[in-house]
Amino acid sequence: MNIVVLVKQVPDSGLARQLDAGLRVDRSGANNVMGELDEYAVEAALQLKEAHGGEVTILTLGPDQATETIRKTLAMGADKAIHVCDEAVAGSDALATSKILAAALGRLEWDLLIAGAESTDSGMGVMPHLLAGRLGVPALTGARSIEPDGEGVKVEHQRDNGYDVLTAPLPAIASVWDTINTPRYPSLKGIMAAKRKPVETLTLGDLGIDAAEVGGEAATTEVLTATDRPERSAGQIVTDEGEGGRALAGFLAAEKFI
Amino acid sequence: MADILVYVPGIGKPAAEVLTLARTLGDVSAIAFDDRAADAAAEYGAAKVYRVSADGADDYFIDPKATVLIDLARKVGPAAFLLPGSDEGKALAARVAIGLDNGLLTDVSGIDAEGTATQDIFAGATVATSKITKGFNLATVKPGAVATEPAPSEPVVEAVEVTVAEADKRVRIAVRVDEPAGDRPGLAEADVVVSGGRGVGSSEDFALIERVADALGGAVGASRAATDAGYYPHKFQVGQTGTTVSPQLYLAAGISGAIQHRAGMQTSRVIVAVNKDADAPIFGMSDFGVVGDLFQVLPQMLEEAEKRG
Ligand SMILES: Cc1cc2nc3c(=O)[nH]c(=O)nc-3n(C[C@H](O)[C@H](O)[C@H](O)COP(=O)(O)OP(=O)(O)OC[C@H]3O[C@@H](n4cnc5c(N)ncnc54)[C@H](O)[C@@H]3O)c2cc1C
Ligand SMILES: Nc1ncnc2c1ncn2[C@@H]1O[C@H](COP(=O)(O)O)[C@@H](O)[C@H]1O
Numbered sequence: 001m002n003i004v005v006l007v008k009q010v011p012d013s014g015l016a017r018q019l020d021a022g023l024r025v026d027r028s029g030a031n032n033v034m035g036e037l038d039e040y041a042v043e044a045a046l047q048l049k050e051a052h053g054g055e056v057t058i059l060t061l062g063p064d065q066a067t068e069t070i071r072k073t074l075a076m077g078a079d080k081a082i083h084v085c086d087e088a089v090a091g092s093d094a095l096a097t098s099k100i101l102a103a104a105l106g107r108l109e110w111d112l113l114i115a116g117a118e119s120t121d122s123g124m125g126v127m128p129h130l131l132a133g134r135l136g137v138p139a140l141t142g143a144r145s146i147e148p149d150g151e152g153v154k155v156e157h158q159r160d161n162g163y164d165v166l167t168a169p170l171p172a173i174a175s176v177w178d179t180i181n182t183p184r185y186p187s188l189k190g191i192m193a194a195k196r197k198p199v200e201t202l203t204l205g206d207l208g209i210d211a212a213e214v215g216g217e218a219a220t221t222e223v224l225t226a227t228d229r230p231e232r233s234a235g236q237i238v239t240d241e242g243e244g245g246r247a248l249a250g251f252l253a254a255e256k257f258i
Numbered sequence: 259m260a261d262i263l264v265y266v267p268g269i270g271k272p273a274a275e276v277l278t279l280a281r282t283l284g285d286v287s288a289i290a291f292d293d294r295a296a297d298a299a300a301e302y303g304a305a306k307v308y309r310v311s312a313d314g315a316d317d318y319f320i321d322p323k324a325t326v327l328i329d330l331a332r333k334v335g336p337a338a339f340l341l342p343g344s345d346e347g348k349a350l351a352a353r354v355a356i357g358l359d360n361g362l363l364t365d366v367s368g369i370d371a372e373g374t375a376t377q378d379i380f381a382g383a384t385v386a387t388s389k390i391t392k393g394f395n396l397a398t399v400k401p402g403a404v405a406t407e408p409a410p411s412e413p414v415v416e417a418v419e420v421t422v423a424e425a426d427k428r429v430r431i432a433v434r435v436d437e438p439a440g441d442r443p444g445l446a447e448a449d450v451v452v453s454g455g456r457g458v459g460s461s462e463d464f465a466l467i468e469r470v471a472d473a474l475g476g477a478v479g480a481s482r483a484a485t486d487a488g489y490y491p492h493k494f495q496v497g498q499t500g501t502t503v504s505p506q507l508y509l510a511a512g513i514s515g516a517i518q519h520r521a522g523m524q525t526s527r528v529i530v531a532v533n534k535d536a537d538a539p540i541f542g543m544s545d546f547g548v549v550g551d552l553f554q555v556l557p558q559m560l561e562e563a564e565k566r567g
Binding site: 013014016017018019023037093094095098117120121122123124125126127129130132133134136138139140141142154157159160161162163164165166167168169172177178179219220221222223224225226227228229231232234235236237238239240243244245246247248249250251252253255257258 | 319320321324345348349351352353355356357359360361362363364365374378379380381382383384385386387388389390391392393425428429430431432433434435436437439444445446450473474482492493498499501506507516517518524528529530532536541542543544545546547548549550551554555556557558559560561562563566567
């Protein structure tokens, strides 16, 4: 089974993040990491490859520095990577991003595409279905497990109150939550091997996409304003010296919860 | 008035939220695939209901519904099309965006008739306003963001009969596994949520969190550290990759308050924390906090509540 994994580089969600002067996600900082759910997508692909053979290709659309993220995926064990990198992409909305990723996917031979269920920056959680719509390929999203099913694929789609077992023929698109596995750390050997693995860099021209179709000018949505949410201010904090529980009960009673 | 299309899911609160918001924008035409959704549309003020019967659609994932939504959007030419911010709602919205080459906003907490939407970004640290510049206002509504209010109506019902196309039958729902909800209120719907974190220390000790939840008539939640450690089932996780809750009261016990956890509970009306570390970030956002051992504080609180009860 040949698998393509969609990986996006994002600002670390554990640290402060902001929009830049142009109201776009500020990616200039040094704190860029692999999309946190994308690590689970890479791990899922590697486990499928280890059990059933095939090749794992990483596909990333992002600026120059996204190569650091690509290196990490190769060090984890992916075989090769495609990096779509073009200045004209800056400011693209989700629709344009899906157009570019779809064009890149059109050049590859693949059976299964695995993405994170949502990116941890814009966090829209729509890319797998945007691609399914564009490519006319079935999508089995929100997976907590993925396994082959005869000639097709089977996933457990996670819901709030249970799960659904979904099956589909290949090629297909899946997306994963963090319940699916525990991503591996790259080994020293993996890090060394990654240096020799092929990374192909493509521009919009290589994909036959006109720069005017993507980027900020072509965006179908616009951010008008951005303000920091006023921090919730701390209220009364008491230290328990034997009466903490009673103080808590008093607060809850005053607020009419008990 | 403008036509507002709404995809109404067959579950209570998300249906009520999206309908309540849509009503403020114009005349609501609700798309309902089952009776529960049609009933919700009438309870929350829809002017019209497209009552879809698509034989066998329930056996397949997303595609049959997506096709119906794309066709209706094309036919109606709405001013806005709102969907719930569930996984299903987002998937359907993405299909509509591609089908009609239309802009898309996700997780809006509000939107006005001009199409200016508010969105929480970066796990809620930033509030942005944004709008769609191509096509109608297609948006998914963030769970918990809208205060719901019934407004019973007698909608005109238009039956829509659909035959599911072969191409929409590729992703089969082979098995549905429902995990029993138990007696407590659902996490996303509860007025009170009592959550335990790594500090609870074991699955046995989560019984204390359950006792507190029951005393307050609430649901039990958990941090990811607690679900990862197997103290409590994953479906109770609150946060960025779990459920977003917005109850009247959120009580966090043994939870540090990492940004990914805060993303799922920071719009709660009252936040209370018990943590033995005075520097835990959760205290910075709590209306009331007790620095102390949860195994001392919570049992004493329960005892006192019983006395007052
Ligand atoms: C992509 C991604 C998504 C994530 N999504 C989520 C999510 O959806 N939800 C989520 O919760 N997290 C999420 N996380 C994890 C998050 O970063 C934190 O690791 C997690 O929230 C920590 O849980 P915790 O507060 O229970 O544990 P800790 O941070 O370990 O805190 C435990 C707290 O308990 C206190 N404590 C210990 N013993 C006691 C006692 N006896 N009495 C009182 N207090 C005590 C300690 O002082 C400490 O503050 C995500 C992380 C990533 C990278
Ligand atoms: N620029 C990108 N390059 C590669 N993959 C992406 C990109 N944007 C989104 N994805 C993939 O799509 C998933 C969902 O993204 P989103 O819809 O932005 O929340 C991510 O977890 C990635 O797997």
